[in-house]
Amino acid sequence: MTASTKTIEHALLHWYDVHARDLPWRNPPRRAVPNDPAWPYRVWLSEVMLQQTTVAAVKPYFAKFIETWPTVEALAAADEADVMSAWAGLGYYSRARNLVKCAREVATSGGFPKTEAELRELPGLGPYTAAAIAAIAFDERAVVVDANVERVVSRLFNIEEPLPGARKAIRARAEEITPAKRAGDFAQAMMDLGSSLCTTRDPKCLLCPLAGMCEAKAGGDPARLPVKAPKKPKPERKGRAFWIERDGPDGTEIWLVTRPGTGMLGGMRALPDDGWSAQADGSGMAPFAGAAQTLGAVRHVFTHASLTLEVVRLDAAPGGEGEWWPLQKIEDVGLPTLFAKAARLALAQR
DNA sequence: GAAACGTGGAT
DNA sequence: TATCCAAGTTT
Numbered sequence: 001m002t003a004s005t006k007t008i009e010h011a012l013l014h015w016y017d018v019h020a021r022d023l024p025w026r027n028p029p030r031r032a033v034p035n036d037p038a039w040p041y042r043v044w045l046s047e048v049m050l051q052q053t054t055v056a057a058v059k060p061y062f063a064k065f066i067e068t069w070p071t072v073e074a075l076a077a078a079d080e081a082d083v084m085s086a087w088a089g090l091g092y093y094s095r096a097r098n099l100v101k102c103a104r105e106v107a108t109s110g111g112f113p114k115t116e117a118e119l120r121e122l123p124g125l126g127p128y129t130a131a132a133i134a135a136i137a138f139d140e141r142a143v144v145v146d147a148n149v150e151r152v153v154s155r156l157f158n159i160e161e162p163l164p165g166a167r168k169a170i171r172a173r174a175e176e177i178t179p180a181k182r183a184g185d186f187a188q189a190m191m192d193l194g195s196s197l198c199t200t201r202d203p204k205c206l207l208c209p210l211a212g213m214c215e216a217k218a219g220g221d222p223a224r225l226p227v228k229a230p231k232k233p234k235p236e237r238k239g240r241a242f243w244i245e246r247d248g249p250d251g252t253e254i255w256l257v258t259r260p261g262t263g264m265l266g267g268m269r270a271l272p273d274d275g276w277s278a279q280a281d282g283s284g285m286a287p288f289a290g291a292a293q294t295l296g297a298v299r300h301v302f303t304h305a306s307l308t309l310e311v312v313r314l315d316a317a318p319g320g321e322g323e324w325w326p327l328q329k330i331e332d333v334g335l336p337t338l339f340a341k342a343a344r345l346a347l348a349q350r
Numbered sequence: 351g352a353a354a355c356g357t358g359g360a361t
Numbered sequence: 362t363a364t365c366c367a368a369g370t371t372t
Contacts, residue, residue: 091356
């Protein structure tokens with residue numbers, strides 16, 4: 001027994017009309033404004049920030065970006081280093097690099113393209129984000145599938161195949177239930193439902209507008225879906241970072257490097273280190289000769305490795321690529337969280 | 351298709 | 362404390 005797609009659409013959109021979250025990038029909440037030129041920019045920016053990232057984490061970054069760069073043209077004109085700094089702490093830094101690239105392409109073209117297929121060509125926009133922007137900003141009937149939709153759909157239709165294999169079946173079902181009108185609201189409704197009621201653990205079926213048509217609920221244990229493949233163990237890594245000071249004209253300065261544009265923490269400013277990565281421990285060697293003194297260690301957990309980073313004070317004269325940064329302004333550098341922790345440790349001992 | 355790629359909050 | 366997980370994309 002499968003509920004008609006019309007019933008699902010009606011129940012979900014009605015629920016959304018009453019319960020939609022009021023989020024900063026919904027401007028105004030729940031209704032696209034096709035003629036507002038700022039609308040696609042806000043939708044795009046929020047969607048990129050929200051990739052693998054919680055609403056709570058995104059909110060302050062979204063506010064800061066909108067304040068600093070109110071339009072896609074403003075962002076396109078920004079220095080990439082400033083954008084990277086502003087993104088610091090949000091993670092997945094290739095998003096920030098692609099954000100600038102994308103903004104410049106869009107500004108050059110005179111605005112965002114309006115179709116899912118064209119949006120998909122822009123840097124940083126994959127299948128999910130292109131569909132989401134097409135549906136939410138441009139009212140196109142695009143099928144939007146994120147982790148929330150996967151969860152809701154796998155329960156609604158009792159799809160027992162484990163992820164990621166189940167993606168094909170899930171997409172087919174999502175395709176079936178996506179309406180021709182209000183596809184953007186439908187997508188956001190699915191995501192709101194997934195984040196507030198149809199949650200990973202302890203789903204609130206008593207409050208769910210789709211409970212009566214949910215096959216997994218009928219089966220008695222919706223929380224077991226979607227089934228996921230077991231995860232690989234996370235390796236332990238060791239590395240060293242080096243804290244190098246000098247007395248500058250306006251006070252103490254710290255030696256910072258900019259990491260290579262690709263790879264871990266790519267494009268971000270950082271303390272010099274011993275070459276650790278998620279794949280291998282660091283060499284333990286300092287990049288410059290000098291007296292070393294261990295200050296302590298910080299722990300940091302990445303998606304695919306856990307790192308213990310020893311912080312070493314080094315009395316050395318650095319050379320090569322890098323810059324002296326005033327200690328007074330160290331908070332403004334925009335260090336990724338790992339190196340912000342290391343800097344905090346070093347500062348606490350001065 | 352699998353692996354790389356961050357972070358902070360919840361449990 | 363350890364693990365899971367969140368509005369995924371790229372290579």
